[in-house]
Structure formats: C-alpha cells, structure tokens
Amino acid sequence: MSDVNPILSGSAQSIAAYQDAIEQSTQAVVEWLKQPEMYQGKTVEQLRERINLNFTSQGLGNQAAIERAVEYFLKDSLLVHHAQCVAHLHCPSLVISQAAEVLINATNQSMDSWDQSPSATIIEIKLIEWLREQVGYAAGDAGVFTSGGTQSNLMGLMLARDAFFARQGHSIQQDGLTGDLSKIKVFCSESAHFSVQKNMALMGLGYRSVTQVKTDAFSRMDLADLKDKLAQAKANGEQVMAIVATAGTTDAGAIDPLADIAALAAEHQIWMHVDAAWGGALLLSEKYRDFLNGLELADSVTLDFHKQFFQTISCGAFLLKDARHYELMRYQAAYLNSDFDEEAGVPNLVSKSLQTTRRFDALKLWMGLEALGKKQYAEIIDNGVTLARDVAEFVKTQPHLELVMEPQLASVLFRFRPQSDDMAFVALLNQRIGDVLLASGSANVGVTEADGVTCLKLTLLNPTVCLEDVKVLLASVKATAEQLLKA
Ligand SMILES: Cc1ncc(COP(=O)(O)O)c(C=O)c1O
Known part of the structure; x- marks a missing residue:
C-alpha cells in the first residue's frame, strides 16, 4: 500500500x-x-x-x-449563518469550533479509555468539573459529554428509573424490568421535548408512562396542575420515577419554575431531571443567569453546546448531581477499564457514558471558552434574548402580524393574520408561508403550533443578526402571504 x-x-x-x-x-x-x-x-x-x-x-x-x-x-x-436562516435551534458555529474540529478529527482520539485519549480525557474531566461549578453542583466530576440533548435526557431518565427500582431492592441492570410497569410514570410539561416520550419507549416503559402536566400562558409547567397530578397518581397507586423540568422549551423558550418543582420533587422523593438543552446557555449570561435559579437542585441536567453555545454538531453534556448514582450503570470491560486500572487511578469515562467509542467534542467548548472569554461569550448569548424582545415589540406594531407569546429566550412565536377568524385557514396560510419561503431559498422560518394552531417561529440564536435583518424577513413573510392570498 x-x-x-x-x-x-x-x-x-x-x-x-x-x-x-x-x-x-x-x-x-x-x-x-x-x-x-x-x-x-x-x-x-x-x-x-x-x-x-x-x-x-x-x-x-x-x-x-x-x-x-x-x-x-x-x-x-443550507447556510446556517445566513441572516434569514432562523427556523430551528440550529446555530451558526464559532470559528474556533471549526479549528477545534481540525484537531479533533486529525487526532481521532476516542474517549472510551485513557490509553486512547490521555490529554483529551483530562480536558473533558476538567471541563465537566467546571460545568458542575457553573450549575452550582458540589465539586466533582460526575458527568460526561454526549451527542446532544436526546442522549443526555436518556441518561437522566435511565438513571432515574434505575435509582427508583434500586430503592425497592431491584437491580434493573442485572434483572431488567419487573412488576406492574403500567404504574410507573414520568412527569413533564406539555411543552417538554419529545425525546422524553421517545426515551421512555426505548426504556421499555412506553409513551403511556409519560404524564403531561399542563402549561401556563407562557408554556411553563403549571405548578397547581403538577400538584394535582401528583396527588392523582398517588390515589391511582401509580409511582412517579422522575419529573423532567425544561429550562428552555423548544418553541417558546419557556423555563419551568425550577426551584418550586425541585421542592415538590424532594417532598415526594422523586428524581428531578432538568432538560436545559437550550436554556443552559444562560449559565454564561451576564444579564439572564438568574433565569436558571434552582437548576442546582436537580438530580441530573442536560446541556447542549450545539445550540446557543454555538458549537458544531455534535456537542452536549450530561451532569449528575450525586456521583454514587453512576454505580447503577457501571460496567467493567477488561479491555477498557479493568479492576487493575481502576485501582491504579486510571480515569474511566466509558463507565459514565452510554457510548463506547466517542468523539472528543469537549475540545470545542474548551477552546471556545478560552478564545472568547467570559464577556464575549455572554454577549453573543444575551444578544439573542434581547433581539427576540425587540422583534416582539416590532411585531406588535404590525397590524397583519399577531404575536403569539412574549419571548422568554431567543425565539419569537407569531402568525400572519389575514382578515379572517377561520383558524384552519390561518393555520394553512402560515404553513404555506414557511414552505414557500424555504422553496424559494430566501428564508427558513420555523413552522410550529401554539395552542393547537400553526404559527411561525423565529429562533434568533445568530449573534450577527440584527433587528433590520428580521424586518427584511418579516417583509418577505408579508409579501409571500399576499401572493398566496391573491392566488
Ligand atoms: C428542549 C430540548 N431538549 C432536547 C432536545 C434534543 O437535543 P438534540 O437534538 O441535541 O438531541 C432539543 C432539540 O431541539 C430541545 O429543544
């Protein structure tokens, strides 16, 4: 050769x-x-x-x-950095993230054992320690980088399930699922990410194990309904293995009342997982960090860096408050993490991860933090939240547009409103506006639902986008709607 x-x-x-x-x-x-x-x-x-x-x-x-x-x-x-590309939680990437990818790819380290990634292992562990500090967890290194929010949510739900059964003296890891599984429930809000359902199905408990708690007018978990549903579950002989709170719902960017949910979870001895895949970016915010108060009370946390941390896909993390819960998924593979290695203090990341071979994605965040520094990182994150507020104010001044909800993070939900109260017609028109804009190649606007009716969504992560760019986009929405109405 x-x-x-x-x-x-x-x-x-x-x-x-x-x-x-x-x-x-x-x-x-x-x-x-x-x-x-x-x-x-x-x-x-x-x-x-x-x-x-x-x-x-x-x-x-x-x-x-x-x-x-x-x-x-x-x-x-698709040009994800384009000013009119604002549909999803899909960020333009940092230049330094591209440089990190060159290093990650060329070195091809694998995080499943120390002897395949010595310096990378130490960097990942130190970054997990640092992330725990940002969340407000005790010092430690319980946590791991993941492929993103779905996998981190799976880890939270899996450990919650296994801890729940362990308290009853049963090892899921050894003996698998047991008992009347129809009584095992997970609570999350109606606006929680669908990966909760998918993960529960994957874990053998099915979609029906997910009880959706109502949300308030801002898509946040309604505490009164949570209390009612907890009482109802008890009365029905059901057992709640976890409450999943969301810090930054996919559409509205809503942050559930974390501290109140944590208090209820503690009272009922239920595992609390927080899906902070989006809102976790506020850990670096100068202006909005307090939105995450209560995050430190969660038993486990999902963070995603390929959203508002501007890292290339994939890059996420899972953090576990109490390292002892990692025992629930421990596996000793002689070729990766032998007893001998562990006694010698060789770091062992494979035991903390669902993956075996795993990319060194932590380097991207590490280099991003070092390159940008606190001030610039905070600025590019806060920019989106502030811009969403400005856009919402502008939308309110436009008679043909309806603001669906006041923004909470960096998204704006709105509809084009023709002179018609036929909501099926309004829904179809907004769907078509999104489709036509994408087909023309000029813009990618999110199409989703609020209160069961289709609406449009701007996810304003891109820090290079300004109000004038969004006004151009909203003018295209109007022109497209008018064309469609004429046709
Ligand atoms: C709130 C929330 N959680 C989890 C996820 C899933 O994350 P990933 O796509 O990284 O698996 C998303 C994706 O948008 C999300 O918005």
Missing part, C-alpha cells in the same frame, strides 16, 4: 495529501460561505435525482471526491 496509502500518518506523502485535501476543502468552504442565497431551493425530488454515489473499482482519488462533495453536498447545503 506504500504508493497510494490513503491513511493519515507522519509520512511525507500522507502529510502532503492531507494538506492538499484540507486546502481544497477549505477553499471550497470559503467560496460557499460567500454565497448570497440561503439555499439553492431544490426540492426533495430534484436532490434525489441529482445525488448519486460513485463507488468505482479504482476510486476517484481525493481531489475528485472532494470536487464531487462540493458539487453535490456543499452547493445545496
């Missing part, structure tokens, strides 16, 4: 090939970044037709493979 060795190594030939491939890719990205359109506007059918794998006997070589990726992937990718 010496002539055409495709492996990254220290040989002069490999280093030259690496530099050529990276240079060619970087150049293509630079051109792509400058593209004015948010999206080239191709349909599903057009892309299916256009994109085909070319896996030949001899191979095309790096240069041609990159050229094809530029043509068939890059050109038709």
Whole structure:
C-alpha cells in the first residue's frame, strides 16, 4: 500500500495529501460561505435525482471526491449563518469550533479509555468539573459529554428509573424490568421535548408512562396542575420515577419554575431531571443567569453546546448531581477499564457514558471558552434574548402580524393574520408561508403550533443578526402571504 496509502500518518506523502485535501476543502468552504442565497431551493425530488454515489473499482482519488462533495453536498447545503436562516435551534458555529474540529478529527482520539485519549480525557474531566461549578453542583466530576440533548435526557431518565427500582431492592441492570410497569410514570410539561416520550419507549416503559402536566400562558409547567397530578397518581397507586423540568422549551423558550418543582420533587422523593438543552446557555449570561435559579437542585441536567453555545454538531453534556448514582450503570470491560486500572487511578469515562467509542467534542467548548472569554461569550448569548424582545415589540406594531407569546429566550412565536377568524385557514396560510419561503431559498422560518394552531417561529440564536435583518424577513413573510392570498 506504500504508493497510494490513503491513511493519515507522519509520512511525507500522507502529510502532503492531507494538506492538499484540507486546502481544497477549505477553499471550497470559503467560496460557499460567500454565497448570497440561503439555499439553492431544490426540492426533495430534484436532490434525489441529482445525488448519486460513485463507488468505482479504482476510486476517484481525493481531489475528485472532494470536487464531487462540493458539487453535490456543499452547493445545496443550507447556510446556517445566513441572516434569514432562523427556523430551528440550529446555530451558526464559532470559528474556533471549526479549528477545534481540525484537531479533533486529525487526532481521532476516542474517549472510551485513557490509553486512547490521555490529554483529551483530562480536558473533558476538567471541563465537566467546571460545568458542575457553573450549575452550582458540589465539586466533582460526575458527568460526561454526549451527542446532544436526546442522549443526555436518556441518561437522566435511565438513571432515574434505575435509582427508583434500586430503592425497592431491584437491580434493573442485572434483572431488567419487573412488576406492574403500567404504574410507573414520568412527569413533564406539555411543552417538554419529545425525546422524553421517545426515551421512555426505548426504556421499555412506553409513551403511556409519560404524564403531561399542563402549561401556563407562557408554556411553563403549571405548578397547581403538577400538584394535582401528583396527588392523582398517588390515589391511582401509580409511582412517579422522575419529573423532567425544561429550562428552555423548544418553541417558546419557556423555563419551568425550577426551584418550586425541585421542592415538590424532594417532598415526594422523586428524581428531578432538568432538560436545559437550550436554556443552559444562560449559565454564561451576564444579564439572564438568574433565569436558571434552582437548576442546582436537580438530580441530573442536560446541556447542549450545539445550540446557543454555538458549537458544531455534535456537542452536549450530561451532569449528575450525586456521583454514587453512576454505580447503577457501571460496567467493567477488561479491555477498557479493568479492576487493575481502576485501582491504579486510571480515569474511566466509558463507565459514565452510554457510548463506547466517542468523539472528543469537549475540545470545542474548551477552546471556545478560552478564545472568547467570559464577556464575549455572554454577549453573543444575551444578544439573542434581547433581539427576540425587540422583534416582539416590532411585531406588535404590525397590524397583519399577531404575536403569539412574549419571548422568554431567543425565539419569537407569531402568525400572519389575514382578515379572517377561520383558524384552519390561518393555520394553512402560515404553513404555506414557511414552505414557500424555504422553496424559494430566501428564508427558513420555523413552522410550529401554539395552542393547537400553526404559527411561525423565529429562533434568533445568530449573534450577527440584527433587528433590520428580521424586518427584511418579516417583509418577505408579508409579501409571500399576499401572493398566496391573491392566488
Ligand atoms: C428542549 C430540548 N431538549 C432536547 C432536545 C434534543 O437535543 P438534540 O437534538 O441535541 O438531541 C432539543 C432539540 O431541539 C430541545 O429543544
């Protein structure tokens, strides 16, 4: 294999090939970044037709493979940094995060054992210690980086379930599920992320194990309903293994009353998990950190750095208040974390994770914190929250727009309101506005529901977006609506 060795190594030939491939890719990205359109506007059918794998006997070589990726992937990718790309909790990324990816990818460390990632393991542990401090947990290193919110929520729910059964003298890890499972419940609000349902199904307890607590006018968990439902569960002989509070619901950015929920959870001896996948960014805020008061009372916390921390996908973390609960998922694999290693004090991250082979995503956050510093990181996070408030004020001045709810984090929920009270018509019109804007390639606006009626959503994470950009977008919404109404 010496002539055409495709492996990254220290040989002069490999280093030259690496530099050529990276240079060619970087150049293509630079051109792509400058593209004015948010999206080239191709349909599903057009892309299916256009994109085909070319896996030949001899191979095309790096240069041609990159050229094809530029043509068939890059050109038709969505510009997430574009001012009109504001649909989802999908952030533009930090430049330093891109540099970190170069280091992460080239070194290809794997976090499942010390001997596959020595310095990376120490960096991840130190970052977990630091994150715990930000949350207000006691000093320690119970926690791990994850692929994102869904996996972190799964870890919280799984440990809550296993701790619940352990209190009754039963080991889920050893013996699996037991007893009348229809009586086991998890509580979360009606606005909690769907990964709660999906994870409960995955854990063998099904969607029906999820009791949805009503929300108030701001999509926050309603405490009175939580109390009622807890009392009702008790009366029905049901057992609540966890309450999942959300700090930053996906649409409204609502933060449940964390301290009050924690007090109820403690009173009923129920595990409290906080899904702070979005709102966790306020840990770095200068202006809004107090929104997260009570987070420190949770038994476990989900954080997601590929949302308002502006890291590239994937990058999330799970934090566990009491390290002893990690015993519930301990597994000793002789080839990774032997007794001998543990006695010698060799760090062991695989025991804290659902994954085995795992990327060193922690480096992105580490370098981001160092590069930006406290002030700049706080500014880019706070910017979105402040902008959402300004946009909401502007929406209120527009007679054809209806503000659905006052913003709480960096999102604005609104509708285009034609002169009609037929809400089915209003819902369809708003759905079509979102579809037409994306198909034209000019903007990506979120389409979701509030109180069962379709509405539009702006998720204003991007710190380079200003009120004037949003006004341009809202003008496009209006023009699109008028075209649709005419047709
Ligand atoms: C509140 C909340 N929790 C969890 C998730 C899932 O996170 P991920 O997509 O990183 O798995 C999301 C995704 O948007 C979310 O909004």
